[in-house]
Amino acid sequence: MRSILVTGAAGFIGSNFVRMLMSRGEDVKLVVLDKLTYAGNIANIQDLIDDEKLFFVKGDICDAALVEQLWTNHAINQVVHFAAESHVDRSILSSGPFVQTNVVGTQVLLDVAKAKGVDRFVHVSTDEVYGSLPEDKPDVKFTEETSLAPNSPYSASKAGSDCLARSYFHTHHLPVMITRCSNNYGPYQFPEKALPLFITNLMEGKKIPLYGDGMNIRDWLYVEDHCDAIWTVLNKGTPGEVYNIGGNNEMTNRKIVETILREMGKTWDDGVQYVKDRPGHDRRYAIDASKIKRELGWEPKHRWEQAIKTTIQWFKDHQDWWRAIKSGEYLKYYDQQYTQR
Ligand SMILES: NC(=O)c1ccc[n+]([C@@H]2O[C@H](COP(=O)([O-])OP(=O)(O)OC[C@H]3O[C@@H](n4cnc5c(N)ncnc54)[C@H](O)[C@@H]3O)[C@@H](O)[C@H]2O)c1
Numbered sequence: 001m002r003s004i005l006v007t008g009a010a011g012f013i014g015s016n017f018v019r020m021l022m023s024r025g026e027d028v029k030l031v032v033l034d035k036l037t038y039a040g041n042i043a044n045i046q047d048l049i050d051d052e053k054l055f056f057v058k059g060d061i062c063d064a065a066l067v068e069q070l071w072t073n074h075a076i077n078q079v080v081h082f083a084a085e086s087h088v089d090r091s092i093l094s095s096g097p098f099v100q101t102n103v104v105g106t107q108v109l110l111d112v113a114k115a116k117g118v119d120r121f122v123h124v125s126t127d128e129v130y131g132s133l134p135e136d137k138p139d140v141k142f143t144e145e146t147s148l149a150p151n152s153p154y155s156a157s158k159a160g161s162d163c164l165a166r167s168y169f170h171t172h173h174l175p176v177m178i179t180r181c182s183n184n185y186g187p188y189q190f191p192e193k194a195l196p197l198f199i200t201n202l203m204e205g206k207k208i209p210l211y212g213d214g215m216n217i218r219d220w221l222y223v224e225d226h227c228d229a230i231w232t233v234l235n236k237g238t239p240g241e242v243y244n245i246g247g248n249n250e251m252t253n254r255k256i257v258e259t260i261l262r263e264m265g266k267t268w269d270d271g272v273q274y275v276k277d278r279p280g281h282d283r284r285y286a287i288d289a290s291k292i293k294r295e296l297g298w299e300p301k302h303r304w305e306q307a308i309k310t311t312i313q314w315f316k317d318h319q320d321w322w323r324a325i326k327s328g329e330y331l332k333y334y335d336q337q338y339t340q341r
Pocket residue numbers: 007008009010011012013014033034035036037038039040041059060061062081082083084085086087101105124125126127158180181182183184185190
């Protein structure tokens with residue numbers, strides 16, 4: 001049986017990833033290392049913790065002694081590295097934790113993997129490392145050859161870790177594969193991120209805060225498709241390669257808001273409040289994911305029209321989960337981000 005270190009699996013995508021592997025009955029032991037920051041939530045995997053296939057450790061990826069100990073105690077032979085500070089807006093308020101976790105934390109994992117040995121190491125990066133695309137050239141998309149040009153402290157720290165991961169393959173022959181995915185949505189997404197923020201605000205009788213003119217474009221992928229793509233790369237990817245992952249689903253923020261309003265029976269006037277734009281807000285992201293389809297046979301299975309309904313229903317059915325988060329520190333952050341500016 002493989003022993004896979006999964007970092008950050010109490011967060012949004014990592015928890016969906018371990019949930020997917022457990023529900024498929026994969027023959028794996030999953031060693032979950034998560035610091036449980038404000039974004040990490042043990043409730044996301046609580047129902048899996050008693051399973052003998054999953055071993056949870058609360059700890060920091062920057063703690064080299066702890067990571068080494070996990071390697072020794074659990075005979076780790078594969079890594080899927082999700083753990084990160086992940087919210088662009090928070091990186092604008094304070095970038096220190098982003099450099100620490102995303103750059104230094106990744107370096108620690110790579111160094112321990114090098115010292116102790118690893119069969120495969122998937123570094124979960126993001127399309128944001130590529131910077132922004134022109135709006136007037138809809139045919140231009142990010143390919144794996146596009147130069148990295150990150151524009152936010154978050155994407156800069158992810159680009160730093162992405163480059164470190166690349167360098168450990170080239171210099172040390174560590175079997176690293178890098179994935180760069182577009183925006184995800186789905187169950188367990190922390191409600192400071194756009195879609196769950198919009199959905200839960202409407203459920204609370206609040207408005208959706210829409211940045212700038214609402215015309216920024218992102219590609220949106222249902223989280224289960226991202227998890228399946230990462231599993232595909234872990235199993236079939238070629239070490240040293242980068243794989244873009246996307247939904248072929250470009251939309252403006254306005255279009256997203258219109259869909260959510262319609263699904264939740266609200267009007268634009270009832271439900272939307274324009275707020276000052278995010279500083280340095282990238283205008284357009286679009287992913288060319290033809291390489292992973294061509295080489296590894298992966299493509300998304302979920303369509304936006306249905307998956308957004310499933311996502312809204314999940315938030316309706318799990319109000320205890322998100323209402324517990326939208327209190328305390330969250331409210332202070334929300335006030336600073338959307339009210340005081
Ligand atoms: N959410 C997206 O749309 C998206 C898209 C592309 C790539 N990604 C990447 O996917 C990964 C997961 O994203 P997410 O949206 O699930 O993030 P998230 O913020 O929901 O979860 C991050 C998890 O990492 C943990 N963590 C943070 N710092 C840690 C540390 N020092 N040590 C151990 N654990 C720590 C947190 O407690 C949390 O559980 C990130 O690397 C992110 O850059 C996300």
